[in-house]
Amino acid sequence: MTLNEKLRFQSSANRTEVEIDINLGRLPLTRLALYILSLPLDTRKQQWDILNQALEKSAAFTLRKSPLKLGRVAAVLDCSYSSSGSAEKHRRPLGVALSTHYLLKAASQEYHAFWTASTSDPLLILPRGQTDLATPLLDALDWGADLVVLVTDGWENDPPSGASEILRVYRDRLDPKQKTSIIHCNPVYNADDFSLHPLSPTIPTVGLRDAEDLPTMLGFARFAEGSASLAELESYLAERVKQMLRV
Secondary structure (H helix, E strand, O other): OOHHHHHHHHHHHOOOOOOOOOOHHHOOHHHHHHHHHHOOHHHHHHOHHHHHHHHHHHHHHHHHHOOOOEEEEEEEEOOOHHHHEOOOOEOHHHHHHHHHHHHHHHHEEEEEEEEOOOOOOHHHOOOOOOOOOHHHHHHHHHHOOOEEEEEOOOOOEOOEOHHHHHHHHHHHHHOOOOOOEEEEEEOOOOOOOOOOOOOOOOOOEEEOOOHHHHHHHHHHHHHHHOOOOHHHHHHHHHHHHHHHHHO
């Protein structure tokens, strides 16, 4: 069976306590995160070491295929109730947030995650609460990151437009030269035209269907923002082409 077939059988087998041999570390990072989020909390707690190691292994494998070396990075990650997704894309936004967390952690010299609902263990995260992006964003900016990555659908309601106003003031008054790069990665596309809901006009918004696309999306977004030069973007894309041709 393929990995995805084994995963589908294992999801059914969990209900009958049947074990299927799966090398979790070989699964694509986002697919693995979604599978883990589908498990009961008790299972995640009991198998924490195995699941955590699998996510770390998958993140490392992703970075071997798409190299990404970052400095001091803060992630603002949306785990509000809306991150539970839709009937068709169940837990998708939360899965992208969790997999992005592991990928950025592996790619950064220094890293700190700020979730919309405080958690001591991202592996046990559940969608809950209103969307308060302002509080974790303030914490991320205060931490002093070189790069801030926000993973959210862009709809905030606690308070409405709170993070958007913070970003406006920060860019206008505190960081007009854009020493801190701030990128909004949106895992939710409009069903009618595949557009993205932006968080703020002061920062770029890019679509992020899978965390594995993050290295490429960051390259484009930082160029669009002005924190990366055309030469840097061209160099990055040339290296990505080399990596793809080696596969």
